[in-house]
Amino acid sequence: MKDFDVCVIGSGAGGGPIAWEAARAGRSVVVLEKGPWFDERDFYKDEVACNHRRVFRSDYKTEPQVIEEPGADGQWSALPTSDPNSGHDYWNGNCVGGSSNFMSGHFFRMKPDDLRLLSTFGPIAGANIADWPIGYEHLEPYYTKVETEVGISGRVVPHRFLEPRSTPDFPYAPTTEHLFSQWVDKAAAEMGYTPLTVARAILTRPRDERRPCEYSGFCGSFGCSSGAKGSARAALLNRAVATGNCEVRPQAHVYRIETGADGRATGVLYYDRDGQAQRVDAKAFVVACQAIESSRLLLLSSGPRHPHGLGNNHGQVGRNLIFSAGATGAGHVLLQDYDEETVRRMKLLGPFVNRGLQDFYFVDDPALGGRAKGGTIDFVGNSPSFIHRAMPERRDQNGELVWGREFKRRLESVFWNNRVLRFEVFCDWLPNDDCHVALDPDVKDKWGLPVSRVRIGHHPHDDRVSQYLVDRARPVMERMGFRNVIANINGAPTPNLQAGGCRFGTDPATSVLDADCRMHDCENVYVSDGSFMPSGGSVPFTWTIYANAFRVADRLIASL
Numbered sequence: 168m169k170d171f172d173v174c175v176i177g178s179g180a181g182g183g184p185i186a187w188e189a190a191r192a193g194r195s196v197v198v199l200e201k202g203p204w205f206d207e208r209d210f211y212k213d214e215v216a217c218n219h220r221r222v223f224r225s226d227y228k229t230e231p232q233v234i235e236e237p238g239a240d241g242q243w244s245a246l247p248t249s250d251p252n253s254g255h256d257y258w259n260g261n262c263v264g265g266s267s268n269f270m271s272g273h274f275f276r277m278k279p280d281d282l283r284l285l286s287t288f289g290p291i292a293g294a295n296i297a298d299w300p301i302g303y304e305h306l307e308p309y310y311t312k313v314e315t316e317v318g319i320s321g322r323v324v325p326h327r328f329l330e331p332r333s334t335p336d337f338p339y340a341p342t343t344e345h346l347f348s349q350w351v352d353k354a355a356a357e358m359g360y361t362p363l364t365v366a367r368a369i370l371t372r373p374r375d376e377r378r379p380c381e382y383s384g385f386c387g388s389f390g391c392s393s394g395a396k397g398s399a400r401a402a403l404l405n406r407a408v409a410t411g412n413c414e415v416r417p418q419a420h421v422y423r424i425e426t427g428a429d430g431r432a433t434g435v436l437y438y439d440r441d442g443q444a445q446r447v448d449a450k451a452f453v454v455a456c457q458a459i460e461s462s463r464l465l466l467l468s469s470g471p472r473h474p475h476g477l478g479n480n481h482g483q484v485g486r487n488l489i490f491s492a493g494a495t496g497a498g499h500v501l502l503q504d505y506d507e508e509t510v511r512r513m514k515l516l517g518p519f520v521n522r523g524l525q526d527f528y529f530v531d532d533p534a535l536g537g538r539a540k541g542g543t544i545d546f547v548g549n550s551p552s553f554i555h556r557a558m559p560e561r562r563d564q565n566g567e568l569v570w571g572r573e574f575k576r577r578l579e580s581v582f583w584n585n586r587v588l589r590f591e592v593f594c595d596w597l598p599n600d601d602c603h604v605a606l607d608p609d610v611k612d613k614w615g616l617p618v619s620r621v622r623i624g625h626h627p628h629d630d631r632v633s634q635y636l637v638d639r640a641r642p643v644m645e646r647m648g649f650r651n652v653i654a655n656i657n658g659a660p661t662p663n664l665q666a667g668g669c670r671f672g673t674d675p676a677t678s679v680l681d682a683d684c685r686m687h688d689c690e691n692v693y694v695s696d697g698s699f700m701p702s703g704g705s706v707p708f709t710w711t712i713y714a715n716a717f718r719v720a721d722r723l724i725a726s727l
């Protein structure tokens with residue numbers, strides 16, 4: 168007799184759909200989550216706490232990761248994130264619902280050709296491009312399911328690269344829009360482009376216990392205090408628990424999946440909130456710790472039939488890690504150039520801009536070598552966070568710190584004289600041999616476990632595509648009247664958008680998971696976060712992670 172039918176490890180976008188679907192199908196489920204269980208009352212808008220004291224993220228001093236980056240001389244150097252000279256880490260949300268609590272919820276589907284990149288666009292030297300073992304048609308019903316189950320607001324705007332849909336429009340009307348949305352519409356239309364209403368995982372009318380958006384403006388990087396944001400916690404886990412079939416165990420840090428002599432997983436070991444080792448067993452196990460930590464957990468889980476880590480008999484676990492490539496840019500307008508009413512509307516910080524362009528998603532342009540993948544341009548309003556708005560002003564265009572009178576002048580401009588519109592461009596992060604996760608041989612976390620060692624190599628092609636998109640975004644910004652439009656393409660990964668490391672595919676020699684995201688070499692273990700993705704598309708990943716996790720849930724329940 169097993170303790171549970173299903174044990175889900177990690178409670179974010181990859182884990183939530185499994186717990187909800189299995190619980191509502193009458194299966195007994197336990198969700199083991201490393202972080203605490205917060206709810207709407209805990210999600211205050213304290214910028215210092217949320218952004219600088221990391222109250223909702225793992226402590227990089229006691230739970231470091233080791234980051235390997237190339238230097239100017241091309242040599243790799245490694246630094247643990249606990250080192251004061253380290254700039255970034257890859258922990259996002261450490262609580263029930265994971266980083267889905269803190270996302271901005273800009274939601275995009277991938278397109279059919281995103282799933283067959285290799286066969287459509289051919290190989291690129293130095294990149295491990297692969298087609299997916301499933302087609303868009305297998306994912307489409309689940310994209311639609313996410314619209315209702317998680318709650319997505321938006322409006323379908325037809326355009327030549329619109330992905331096929333089985334329903335005419337979103338179940339929730341778009342969020343309230345900022346004045347700049349109209350500016351994007353006008354400028355883009357004048358330039359012959361199709362401005363899109365960007366879908367958001369944000370409710371615009373109540374659903375169950377969740378209130379609709381209250382437009383505080385503190386959205387991305389902050390937990391949602393109304394429940395409008397479609398976190399795995401608010402949208403799925405609360406409902407899973409309400410069935411009576413699902414138990415969520417917070418502060419349960421899983422450190423090993425045990426396997427028996429026959430190669431099947433038999434149980435999971437975790438440290439509870441008191442640091443005591445505990446064990447739970449189940450018929451099936453689902454790993455969803457976010458890509459980097461999922462690979463780490465599998466590598467930590469060696470067993471009699473898996474001497475190099477679970478699922479790693481062909482050395483594939485941790486390989487082909489991907490992020491979202493692209494760039495960020497911004498420009499500003501001077502308030503003195505506009506009338507009082509326009510300035511009043513510009514100053515509103517709650518309504519969303521929610522505009523994007525996908526006119527360059529696929530291109531045929533000699534600048535990119537002919538027929539090629541382009542990407543998405545997403546226009547984003549300024550954050551109301553004082554710290555977010557002030558931080559970019561502390562360095563000049565050469566990266567030097569700005570002091571004294573000049574710094575004060577810059578702050579005055581940002582808060583009193585200007586309004587800023589930002590844009591983000593998204594394109595494929597090409598998988599390559601220099602982007603992967605391994606276990607660090609020396610550095611241990613507070614439990615004495617080897618930490619993730621993450622090598623961050625990006626392909627130069629990503630920069631070319633990013634530049635191509637920036638060159639198309641900038642004229643739109645300028646047409647709207649924004650000045651000093653600058654963009655930053657530095658090849659740096661997006662810590663909050665991570666995927667790959669446990670590719671799915673048909674060949675066990677080159678993939679970790681089969682088409683159902685079940686391990687090739689361990690039949691009762693699935694991976695349901697973004698780890699399965701051979702490519703990420705030119706969009707943020709989370710709608711795809713949610714959709715695929717719903718698909719995996721169906722397969723898993725059928726297998727039980």
Ligand SMILES: Cc1cc2nc3c(=O)[nH]c(=O)nc-3n(C[C@H](O)[C@H](O)[C@H](O)COP(=O)(O)OP(=O)(O)OC[C@H]3O[C@@H](n4cnc5c(N)ncnc54)[C@H](O)[C@@H]3O)c2cc1C
Binds near residue numbers: 419696
């Ligand atoms: C500030 C921010 C903005 C974002 N904006 C967007 C956006 O606009 N659009 C978009 O598409 N995406 C966005 N994202 C990304 C989105 O949040 C992630 O893609 C998504 O949540 C990933 O789902 P996941 O299940 O892989 O990881 P998570 O949702 O992070 O869940 C993983 C969970 O596993 C837990 N865990 C880790 N290790 C263990 C262990 N050993 N034992 C037990 N539990 C463990 C973690 O604590 C965490 O709760 C954003 C993210 C952030 C942080």
